[in-house]
Amino acid sequence: MSLNKVTLEQVVKNQFIYKIGAYSGVFISLIILQLIAVLFSLNGVGMSGGGSNQISYSLHYYSGNLVFVFTMLWVFIVSIIITSKAYRNEDFSFVNNRLSSDLSNILFVILVSVIGTVTSLLSPFLIKVILFFLPKFDLIYYSPVSINMFSFFFYGIVTAFCYIFLCGAAGYFVGTVVRLSSLFKILLPVVFVGYLFLGEMISEVSSLPTIVEFFYFESSLVTFVLKTILTVVLLFVSSVAIFNRVEVRQ
Numbered sequence: 001m002s003l004n005k006v007t008l009e010q011v012v013k014n015q016f017i018y019k020i021g022a023y024s025g026v027f028i029s030l031i032i033l034q035l036i037a038v039l040f041s042l043n044g045v046g047m048s049g050g051g052s053n054q055i056s057y058s059l060h061y062y063s064g065n066l067v068f069v070f071t072m073l074w075v076f077i078v079s080i081i082i083t084s085k086a087y088r089n090e091d092f093s094f095v096n097n098r099l100s101s102d103l104s105n106i107l108f109v110i111l112v113s114v115i116g117t118v119t120s121l122l123s124p125f126l127i128k129v130i131l132f133f134l135p136k137f138d139l140i141y142y143s144p145v146s147i148n149m150f151s152f153f154f155y156g157i158v159t160a161f162c163y164i165f166l167c168g169a170a171g172y173f174v175g176t177v178v179r180l181s182s183l184f185k186i187l188l189p190v191v192f193v194g195y196l197f198l199g200e201m202i203s204e205v206s207s208l209p210t211i212v213e214f215f216y217f218e219s220s221l222v223t224f225v226l227k228t229i230l231t232v233v234l235l236f237v238s239s240v241a242i243f244n245r246v247e248v249r250q
Contacts, residue, residue, distance in 0.1 A: 041067060062131065166228055
């Protein structure tokens with residue numbers, strides 16, 4: 001009689017592949033959200049104008065920033081959803097433990113972050129194509145001659161992925177914390193809505209602006225990436241520890 005030993009790597013791989021198919025619906029929601037963001041972006045992010053007695057002109061500025069924001073929100077929500085009890089119970093279809101479940105979830109968060117990064121960075125090109133066919137005005141694209149396009153795209157890809165992946169890690173942590181107590185299901189939305197209405201007042205007594213500045217105002221790419229990695233690792237390790245505590249208590 002022989003027994004086949006299933007390794008952790010095999011279990012994580014099988015769970016990850018299964019989740020790509022089982023959670024494929026989230027990618028449809030990404031497409032819908034980004035299309036909505038593209039439509040909103042067609043209104044422009046600003047404008048200026050000028051002229052004289054014989055000629056006048058107006059400049060409209062367009063950006064894919066709104067698509068990027070929608071993508072970060074999407075990754076944040078998806079990361080919360082996969083920590084729910086219903087999704088966790090699907091892992092029992094495999095021979096697994098808590099660690100394999102968390103590792104496969106983390107791999108899925110990485111995957112959606114990569115896809116979100118790629119699609120959000122491609123969205124400005126879609127906006128330009130749509131504007132090109134609009135009859136309202138001529139499209140002018142300006143880029144400084146001195147810019148190194150390879151460095152520009154490299155920095156953009158790395159920075160965008162770090163921000164999106166950071167949102168995914170934060171969402172995974174929030175989703176895990178909510179499982180500690182049903183009280184957090186009420187408390188977290190109340191805090192979020194309260195910050196939307198009383199943001200300036202709360203900012204004066206909270207550390208949220210400091211946290212944002214910790215990432216946003218970092219000028220060194222290497223330092224920014226290291227900050228992101230350390231924060232993401234801390235969030236995921238904390239999530240795994242909290243999840244283990246919840247499972248033991250249950």
